[in-house]
Amino acid sequence: MSDSVKTTDLSFSQVDTEFEPVLGGFIKRGFDIVGALAGLVALSPLFLLVALLVKFSDGGSVFYGHRRIGRGGSIFHCLKFRTMVEDGDVVLANYFGTNPEAKEEWEATRKLREDPRVTRVGAVLRKLSLDELPQIVNILQGHMSIVGPRPVVRDELENYGNAAVFYLKSRPGLTGLWQISGRNDISYDTRVAFDRHYVENWSLKLDLHIIIKTVPAVCMAKGSY
Template sequence: MAMMDSVGFSAFDERPLPVSTTVTSAKEPAKALGGIAKRGLDILIAGTALTLLAPLFLLVAAAVKFASPGPIFYGHKRIGHGGASFRCWKFRSMVTDGDRVLEEYLAKHPDERDEWETTRKLRNDPRVTRIGAVLRAYSVDELPQLINVLLGDMSIVGPRPVVQDELDMYGEAAPLYLSTRPGITGLWQVSGRSDTSYDQRVALDTRYVQAWSLWSDLVIILRTVPAVISSKGSY
């Protein structure tokens, strides 16, 4: 902990976070943050988790298939290391005609359009199925991202994967986001999840990259378990 505190970051620090996103200029590195050590940890954890969780994968896949018409998995294009796009895989938690459902809902609830445009999330998302709501509450829908980790698109720990429109909201902090692989979990995940503002999410991602260490990754992984079990801030 002393090591992390010396650079202004502690994964155990529960004090309110500043929302400033001012960062020092930095050139995009040729290799992703953490190099071989971080990548090795990713492969070890993802490979082990996929093996141990295989029965859960089958159970969830069956539940998704029978809960509503459509595919079991959903792949959404996200921005990864260096600006490369990739398909971020999840268990499908929404109806298949989600775009239409969302637009109709926002047209009828203009007050919630502001929430959507500001955070890209809705507390009462009309697209989410019943089984999907349970999967999202406990982050089970994100388990297929372990495959993204093995493919090298993502890391176990990193910034929350974003689409291009969201990356534009990072402003001067965008180069720091692009310097690493987005993560299944991260400092945002263990610091309130959807209870944080978007500026705070950017500040969390910025802090994570600037103060990265293998130890901080391990701490965040350990803190993810109670954060997921409590389902606090999930929607």
């Protein structure tokens, strides 16, 4: 696959982000770098603990990088602590074969309340959003931002319709309006509307507001699975 996804390949309105300023410019990027570095240092003991839990739970790999769409349609590997079995694609295909209602749920939301691929340790990490901590590295690499739209795969972006242009103008976020507003308990259309609202109304104050709201949202684990 190419390292970028052209908007003409995706059945939505064209947007040329190559020469457009990045959302938030140097202010947002500087905030991301300082915040990510501080987070990496402060959370390093937690990183080590989670890595050991994942490794010793089944002996598999600690990290998992999934291909996601970034700003302007670029492809990047969104990092996570591994929360699923190694042969997840096979397990999911077999599960859909005997649970057609689960396949419908997946096609509608790209999530499953009862996902057969998720390990015991992985279920806890997902509940507390600890599986997403490695995305701090993605932020330092410039692929993501602390706050932004939820990272999506190619098939999902096709479902954004005309709103895809707003997603492509920004870097995906470690947290965002979706994460503090119910996560998987809200509809996909609402999630898209949140992404558009965020890009159209960005400010550093809004980012700070979302970051502050993220702490209780993670602790309550509402809509997290």
